[in-house]
Structures are given as C-alpha cells and as structure tokens.
Amino acid sequence: MPNDFSSPAVSPETDxxxxxxxxxxxxxxxxxxxxxxxxxxxQSLSQAIRQSLKYGSSQGISDGExxxxxxxxxxxxQLPVLSIEGLLDSVANMRxxxxxxxxxxxFYVHTQPPSMDDVVHIPTSIAVLLHNxxxxxxxxxxxxxxxxxLYNWSPVDLSSSxxxxxxxxxxxxxFTSTPDESHFNLTSAxxxxxxxxxxxxxxxxxxxxxxxxxxxxxxxxxxLLQLSAIIQSMxxxxxxxxxxxxxxxxxxxxxxxxNGASPKPWVFDGVEGPDRQPTKMAGSTAGQSPTIQCLDxxxxxxxxxHTADGQIxxxxxxxxxxxxxxxxxxMLPSHRTFIEEMIPRGQKLRSFIQCQSPSSGLVEAYNKAxxxxxxxxxxxxxxxxxxxxNPSRSAAQAESVGTGKAPEKVMGTGGTELLPFxxxxxxxxxxxxx
Numbered sequence: 195m196p197n198d199f200s201s202p203a204v205s206p207e208t209d210x211x212x213x214x215x216x217x218x219x220x221x222x223x224x225x226x227x228x229x230x231x232x233x234x235x236x237q238s239l240s241q242a243i244r245q246s247l248k249y250g251s252s253q254g255i256s257d258g259e260x261x262x263x264x265x266x267x268x269x270x271x272q273l274p275v276l277s278i279e280g281l282l283d284s285v286a287n288m289r290x291x292x293x294x295x296x297x298x299x300x301f302y303v304h305t306q307p308p309s310m311d312d313v314v315h316i317p318t319s320i321a322v323l324l325h326n327x328x329x330x331x332x333x334x335x336x337x338x339x340x341x342x343x344l345y346n347w348s349p350v351d352l353s354s355s356x357x358x359x360x361x362x363x364x365x366x367x368x369f370t371s372t373p374d375e376s377h378f379n380l381t382s383a384x385x386x387x388x389x390x391x392x393x394x395x396x397x398x399x400x401x402x403x404x405x406x407x408x409x410x411x412x413x414x415x416x417x418l419l420q421l422s423a424i425i426q427s428m429x430x431x432x433x434x435x436x437x438x439x440x441x442x443x444x445x446x447x448x449x450x451x452x453n454g455a456s457p458k459p460w461v462f463d464g465v466e467g468p469d470r471q472p473t474k475m476a477g478s479t480a481g482q483s484p485t486i487q488c489l490d491x492x493x494x495x496x497x498x499x500h501t502a503d504g505q506i507x508x509x510x511x512x513x514x515x516x517x518x519x520x521x522x523x524x525m526l527p528s529h530r531t532f533i534e535e536m537i538p539r540g541q542k543l544r545s546f547i548q549c550q551s552p553s554s555g556l557v558e559a560y561n562k563a564x565x566x567x568x569x570x571x572x573x574x575x576x577x578x579x580x581x582x583x584n585p586s587r588s589a590a591q592a593e594s595v596g597t598g599k600a601p602e603k604v605m606g607t608g609g610t611e612l613l614p615f616x617x618x619x620x621x622x623x624x625x626x627x628x
Contacts, residue, residue: 215393215528215529215532216390216394216397217387217389217390217393218344218386218389218390218393218484218485218488218529219344219345219347219383219386219387219390220289220344220345222286223348223349223352223357224286224290224345224347224348224366225287225290226348226366227290228281228287228290228291228294229280231276231280232276232281232291234273234274235291235294235298236294238266238269238270238273238298239294239297239298239301239367241266242266242297242298242301242305243367243368243369243370243371245262245266246370246371247259247262247263247266247301248260248263248305249304249305249451250263250304250305250306250307250308251307251308251450252446252450260307263305263306266305267302267305267306270298270302270317270319271317272319273319274319275318275319275322275323275464276323278291278323278326278330281327282330288327288330288331289341290345292327292328292331292333292341293341293342293345293346293367294367295320295323295327296324296335296336296337296341297337297342297367298320299316299320299324299335299337300337300369300451300453300477301369301451302316302317303460304450304451304453311458312458312472313458313459314455314458314459314460314461315460315461315463316460316461316462316463317464318463318464321335321462321463321464321465322462322464322465324462325465325469329469331526331527332526333524333526333527334475334523335475336454336455336476336524337452337478338478338482338525339382339478339479339482339483339524339525340482340524340525340526341478342368342379342452342478343379343382343383343478344383344386344484346365346367346379347363347365347366347379347380347383348363348364348366349362349363350363350364357387358387359384359385359387359388359427359431363380363383363384364380365379365380369448369451370447370451372443372447372448374438374440374444374447374448375439375444375447376438377437377438378435378439378444378448381434381435381438381439382480384431385428385431385432385485386483386484386485388427388428388431389428389484389485389488389489391420391424392421392424392425392485392488392489392492393488395417395420395421396488396492396536398413399413399414399543400536400539408543408546411554411555411556414543414547414556414559415554415555415556416559418556418559418560418562418563421489421492421563421566422559422563422565422566425563425569426566426569428485429566429569429570432570432573432574432577433573433576433577435577436577436580439581441580441584441585442585444581445581445582445585445586445589449581449582452477452478452479453477454474454475454476454477454478455473455474455475456474456475456476456477457474459472459474460472460473460474460475461473476521476524479521481517481518481521482521482524484525484526484532484533486570487518487521487522487533488532488533488536489567490518490540490567491533491534491536491540492540492543493544493560493564493567493626494540494541494542494543494544494545494626495540495544495564495567495622495623495625495626496537496540496541498622498623498625499518499619499622500516500518501516517615518619522534544626547628557628560628561627564623564624564626565624565627567623568620568623568624571616571619571623572620574616574620575613575617575620578612578613578616579613582604582612583604583612583613586604
C-alpha cells in the first residue's frame with residue numbers, strides 16, 4: 195500500500211481530538227446521500243445494487259448477467275472526473291464519498307470475469323477521485339471496516355441523540371441489499387457501539403494523554419471488572435450474528451465483495467507518481483476494528499497479539515511484519531494514533547498491576563478482563579468457522595470430486611491464512627494472563 199496515504203492532506207476528523215476519543219463510530223448520524231453535485235456517483239452505485247450485479251467468478255453466471263455487468267462497467271469508465279473541492283469542508287460528506295467510491299471500485303473490480311492479466315486496472319473516472327479523497331483522509335483507496343461498518347449505519351429513531359448498541363439500527367448501503375448483509379454489518383457496528391463503554395473505562399484510568407499516575411487499586415480493580423462485563427456483552431453481540439445472517443448467503447453472496455487487491459494488484463489509471471504502481475491491499479476485515487485493537491493496547495497485551503511469528507517478542511520492539519499492526523494503516527488516522535498512544539500506557543498499567551500485592555485483587559480483576567478478551571476471540575473463531583471455514587471446505591470438496599484437486603488454504607479478506615492466524619492471536623491473548 196502506498197505509504198503516504200497514512201498522513202491526511204487535510205484534517206477531516208474534526209469530531210475527535212488528538213489523544214481523546216469518546217467513540218470510534220460516527221458521533222453523528224452518517225448522511226444517506228451526497229449533495230447533488232456528486233449525485234452521479236450515487237446513481238451509478240444505485241444502478242449496480244438495483245441490477246444485482248454478479249460476482250465475476252460466480253458459478254453459473256449467465257451470458258446476460260455478464261453482459262449487464264459489462265454495460266455497467268462501461269458506464270463507470272465514462273463517468274466524469276469531478277472535483278472533490280466542495281467535499282473537503284464536511285466530515286460527513288467525505289465519509290459518504292469514501293463509502294460510495296470504494297463500493298463502486300469493488301463492484302467494478304469484482305464483476306469482471308476471470309482473466310489472465312497480471313494486474314487489474316482501475317479506470318480514471320474512479321481512480322483519481324478515490325485517490326484524492328483517500329489521500330485527503332489519510333486512508334488507502336480500498337473499502338475498509340471504517341467505511342462499511344463504522345460510518346454505514348443509522349438509528350431508525352433519528353431523535354436519539356446518543357445511539358446505543360441496543361437501539362434499532364439500519365444499514366445505509368450494502369452490495370446485495372439483503373437483510374443478511376445488513377445484519378452482518380450492523381453486528382459489527384453494535385460491537386463498536388458497545389466499545390464506547392470500554393473507552394469510558396479507559397478514560398477513567400487515563401483521564402488525559404499526560405496522565406502519569408494511576409488511581410488507587412480499588413478504582414482500577416472496579417474499572418477492570420467493568421471492562422470484563424463490557425467485553426462479555428460484545429461477545430454476546432458477536433454471537434447474535436447467527437440470528438439474522440445465513441452462513442451460505444454470507445459466504446456465496448456477501449463476502450466476495452469485501453475482498454481487496456489480492457492476489458492481483460490494482461493499478462490506478464490517471465494517478466501520477468508512485469501511487470500509480472501496482473498495489474496489493476487487504477479488503478474490509480474485522481482485524482481493522484479499532485475497538486478490539488484498543489483493548490489489546492489498554493490491557494498491555496498488544497506486544498503478544500501483534501507478533502508476526504507466534505513467538506513472544508520483546509515488548510519494546512515493534513513488530514513491523516505483524517498483520518494486526520499493518521491493519522492500523524486501514525484505520526482513520528485519529529483512531530490509529532489513539533491506539534498507538536495507548537500502547538505504552540497499557541504496558542505501564544500491566545507492569546503496575548504485576549507489582550501489586552495479590553490481596554489487592556488487582557491481578558484477579560486484570561485476568562478477568564484478559565480472559566474476557568480471549569473468550570471474545572474464541573467466539574470469533576466459532577463464527578468464522580460457521581460462516582467461512584465450513585462453507586469453504588464444502589465448496590472445495592464439491593470441486594475436488596472427480597478432479598483430485600487438493601483443497602486450497604482458506605484465506606481471510608485481510609489476506610491471512612484464516613484459522614491458524616485467528617487461533618494464534620487467541621492463544622497469545624491467553625498468554626497475557628498474570
């Protein structure tokens with residue numbers, strides 16, 4: 195991924211202050227459509243969704259469906275290259291523009307039939323606009339968790355001033371318009387909303403960025419027990435995905451659209467300089483969740499869970515090859531900064547607790563919080579097994595009948611070999627117990 199996307203050209207996140215974040219989700223209800231000057235993007239996206247364009251590698255896709263996808267892609271190529279100048283003064287407009295343009299991008303790429311080409315060319319009509327808006331926001335030009343989860347929901351009751359995970363929510367835009375995709379996206383959004391309470395606990399122990407001392411042990415213990423309960427509620431929310439999202443529909447109709455620029459890199463036509471080089475990027479994945487990464491940082495176990503090779507690394511050495519560390523490049527800059535500033539504070543908190551008397555109850559409270567995080571990852575593995583691993587194995591077995599073809603490794607939308615990676619992170623979370 196081009197390195198200079200990590201620093202925004204402007205500061206679009208006017209609703210957050212450096213070192214102080216109350217919520218990773220949008221503090222105000224995201225807008226449903228862009229202003230009229232950019233309505234042509236909305237119309238093109240609506241057409242793709244309305245026509246139920248098919249994933250290019252789908253089994254049984256008809257000639258008529260391929261023709262329909264081809265006609266839509268040609269219409270995208272002909273879109274004018276609009277200026278983003280009028281979008282830069284509005285956080286809400288920039289976020290909506292990112293969502294619309296990245297969904298157009300993924301529709302354009304993933305409706306293409308299988309090809310022997312080494313790269314995928316992104317037409318100037320999308321490439322230049324998405325490059326510019328992404329550079330302005332400090333994010334890569336690909337659909338991320340921030341786009342389709344953090345800023346893609348709305349409370350049904352718009353009079354609610356502080357939406358919560360228990361409110362009735364709706365997903366604003368999706369690839370398939372199925373209730374299953376909405377439920378999938380909103381499950382993640384509810385987890386992030388529950389994470390707001392976790393951020394309150396963190397602020398209780400670290401009221402300012404410069405906080406040099408900790409509260410008394412009783413206050414810390416109480417906060418950690420609160421955090422355990424919050425993480426447990428996040429786990430329950432995660433498992434509720436089974437109530438509204440069918441595994442087969444997710445695997446065959448929803449998940450393919452989330453894939454990023456892999457295995458074939460993308461070339462952004464019309465973009466000048468190094469950013470036009472063939473680029474591989476991860477797609478939207480739960481590994482980009484700022485709440486979960488922040489919990490790792492706060493509990494001081496980030497140096498365990500973010501290691502690249504499964505070995506316990508030196509906590510003072512940043513593992514540049516860590517998949518989870520790399521996923522921060524797909525977050526909003528303020529979220530990335532907040533997590534990275536939390537890491538040394540979390541390590542100090544963990545060290546402080548290690549030095550306390552067992553009778554203080556601090557170690558027990560801390561271990562309950564770490565155990566809750568480990569159990570969240572247990573639940574995530576169960577969900578991934580149900581929604582990805584099992585359907586993938588069934589599809590591979592069906593494909594191998596009569597061909598002798600060996601099943602391929604199951605890869606995540608983040609580009610990892612899915613199950614070994616998740617189990618490794620879960621196991622290293624458990625190693626954080628004191």
